[in-house]
Amino acid sequence: MGMVLVSHSQARVRTHDKCAPLLPLPMMLQRNVLSDSAPILLSILLLFQNLTISSNQSDGSDGEVLLKFKASLDNPAALDTWAGPTAPCSGWKGVLCGQGRVWGLQLEGMGLHGAIDVETLAQLPGLRSLSFKNNDFEGALPNLTRHRSLKTVYLSNNKFSGEISDWAFSGMNSLKKLHLENNKFSGTIPATLTTAPRLIELALQDNVFEGEIPNFEQEGLKNFNVSNNRLVGQIPRSLSRLDASSFSGNDDLCGEPLEACPANYDGPTKYDYHDDRIRHHKFPETTIAVVAILLGAALIALLGVCIFLICRKKKSHQETAPAATAAAAAAPATEDLNQMERGGESAAPGGSEGGKPSVRLLTFLKEDSEKFDMQELLRASAEVLGGGVFGSTYKAGLNGKKMVVKRFKHMNQVSKEEFNEHMRRLGRMSHRNVQPIVAFYYKKEEKLLVTAFAENVSLAARLHGNQMSDHQSLDWTTRLKIVKGVAKGLLYLHNELPSLTPAHGHLKASNVLLDAAFTPLLTDYGLIPIINKEQAEESMVAYKSPEYKETGKLTKKTDVWCFGYLILEILTRKDSGVEQQADVDLATWVETAVANESSGYVAGAAVFDQEMAGGRHSQVEMMKLLRIGLSCCEADVEKRPEMKDVAEKVEEIKEREFDDDFYSSYASESDMLSSRGLSEDFRSINI
Known part of the structure; x- marks a missing residue:
């Protein structure tokens, strides 16, 4: 009953043949001449063709x-x-x-x-x-x-x-x-x-x-x-x-x-x-003498400053209130951020000189983005969206435009120059499935990343956030759109950030945002070089991969492993268990459920989220995507497919539905056995 998918290279060849351009007149005449076996005329026509092409192309x-x-x-x-x-x-x-x-x-x-x-x-x-x-x-x-x-x-x-x-x-x-x-x-x-x-x-x-x-x-x-x-x-x-x-x-x-x-x-x-x-070179003795005189003068000046400060201290109690006000005005942005994190407006004074210290400057990465300064951001009404191991995330309203501010507290291992350069590198990312970083703020103790707000919040909230008042289930077509968008965004990051291993490093449902049209946007990408190693090992998804546990190293295919678990989470609406290090992770559960599936249904049908309902043809397409997800979860890095191949296979999955019967006997149970071993034959999956 099964059929073999045409490989990508074969598909290209067929498309090329089918869509071959019309031949120019001399070449068409050339074919007729060949069939009539007239070599002299052929030579003349070939010469004419070469002259024509050369004339046209120069x-x-x-x-x-x-x-x-x-x-x-x-x-x-x-x-x-x-x-x-x-x-x-x-x-x-x-x-x-x-x-x-x-x-x-x-x-x-x-x-x-x-x-x-x-x-x-x-x-x-x-x-x-x-x-x-x-x-x-x-x-x-x-x-x-x-x-x-x-x-x-x-x-x-x-x-x-x-x-x-x-x-x-x-x-x-x-x-x-x-x-x-x-x-x-x-x-x-x-x-x-x-x-x-x-x-x-x-x-x-x-x-x-x-x-x-x-x-x-x-x-x-x-x-x-x-x-x-x-x-x-x-x-x-x-x-x-x-x-x-x-x-x-x-x-x-x-x-x-x-x-x-x-x-x-x-x-x-x-x-x-x-x-x-x-x-x-040694310093001449005259230079040493001059230096000694200058040091002596500096000591005398320092003594004078100390005497002045002691005299001024007597008056300090009269200036306590003004000094406190000035100190508050010049307070670092950290206090204002703490205020925002508590859900209120920042107390930063507007317009005062104390409210504009250099440490509050935002660095913008997009020339065409609307500019605002740190004071405007701190004065904006804020809503806390969540908190995690790296810090807090909150939404700020600026002149009718919503922005998301992420506050990171575990990026102390890089210098300011290294951080700025890496941010500019990430700021060059431009893809419809990658959330651009609009601006950033650097301070030794903490950093801020500013992005635009996505109307449909995160994929995790849509899959697991039943508490949302306007919650609507994601149907098969929407979920497939999300998977395809994530694959494209991830492949783009791999192509644009080839020296980063892995390019994303923290791919999970909460780091996939959805806009009003449910187009997925990858966020929190490319942060591994600037996150403290200890914190990264404890919290980032990439560090939970089999290869890191076994060898202590990450690879480009680590993102593929994360993507595989994300596919399974989208199809089943069950938490991947990767971050929690569950005894039985999602991939193992899916394999077991498929192996125990009773005959008479599409193999593995019971693992799908029932709210994703689709017809018979959709069920078959879901099975194809499930196989791809399991092949990405392969523990052996060598057997795990490349991101390019994964993106191509995902793109081949169809969206249309032809039958309302959710369950079907179209595929046999044996189709799904040993799913995680499929990656060796990834280019010719049987369906």
Whole structure:
């Protein structure tokens, strides 16, 4: 009775054949000629076809752009082959083409100088590679952010100089190879290079970069060289696998693969970055004398301050009330947040100078989002939505707009710079099934994340919140929509955050929000790097996975395991038991129920939530989804499917209902036995 699902690759081939474009006239004539066996006419037609295609594909606009770029150079004569009437793809030196369009420029060792007009080159839509190495270009690094599709950039052996902005490579998600060696770049290594997910080569040697090496976590980064710079500090653990020559010529670097850092090493001081004389030269005696005099003067000044404070203390009782008022006005945001958490409006005074300390500034991650300051947020009417191990969540009303503020108290293991950078990285997420982070607030003891409010609250509340006055059960169509949306959002996070393992890390029903149309929105994603390890192990879903219990390590498939339990929870409306570490978890219960199912019903029908009711065809589709969920719950990571495969299989599940009979004998009981072993044959599930 069963049939085998067509694999994804087969489906693509069939679709391609079915939807093949109409052939151009010369090609159609070519087929007729073949059937008539006329070789001479065939040769003529093939020549005509090639000339036609070449003429059509050679876009004149590419030539105009390149000629404009040529004119911007100080010595355009070096590109003497760039001239009409020929097209760029017909002999222009250094122009790389594919299918009649320019995809790369390889202008190497041509003595070119001046500035690289990247604004003009941005008009080449197919540009993927730039190589200007071994020339005489100088000045600052060209602005490459307009070229986010570039895969390779070679600017080595020129005369570029100056500091490179931290945001110079923002959004360049396609960048694979970057060569800037043998120039005069200075300042710190741009932090946005650590967010280029596909980076495999980075050559920065023979410059004057200073500061510490950022933490590069890209798994594909194989060739990395920062030798002969002025870098200091400990080499990040993620780069310790590289050869020592990649770091040579930086006297103040330590850690694997170089010599170990001193036991009392506490990082470089500000002098390490700028003035080697402080480390390598003795101070002259006159300098020592001047320092001694200055210290003596400082002690005298300090004594004077102490006397002044003692005299002023006598008057302090007269100023108690004003001082208390000022202190209240300058109180840290923590007290106001405590007030909000108790369900009332913040007591923060509006408009007073004491109410605007720098620590209250919100950092916004979306340029198009409506801005508000910390004072407005603290004065907003608040409603506590819930509390958890990480902190509290509450809803705030701002100018008619509802926002959600999450207060975290267990993020003390990262510095402010690391936290800010990670938040900006998460702030770039943009997908219809991922809840964007609007703004954040940093304080050493606690942090705030601000997002928009979802009208239908969380999936957990809809599945288990019977206390809700407006509670309505979720039917099969809605639940399938939610599962498909979660799969898409999770796959997006895996693609956009390839260096995070796992990309979400805390996937559960309460972290899936639902908007007014029941579109799922993933939240609390990507937090593992900034949550304290002890708290994460105790509370985050990823740390309950079989692989972490067995090996102490998380993998990209840990999110798949979490997703599997979420699917089962959605279909059965039973708590997964993962966080509570129940004796019998949901996957085991489902397997047992299916194995004990009496004949005469669809295997496993009794495990489904009866409020999800659907017809016979829907019941079969539910069974397919149940199998997918169980395969994701596979304890063996090697047998567990990849997220990409899971998303594809989920997308194939149908929504339509054809029969009102909930139970059916369509499938046999044997279809569901050993469900958790299905992942080995995941691409050909029998249904």
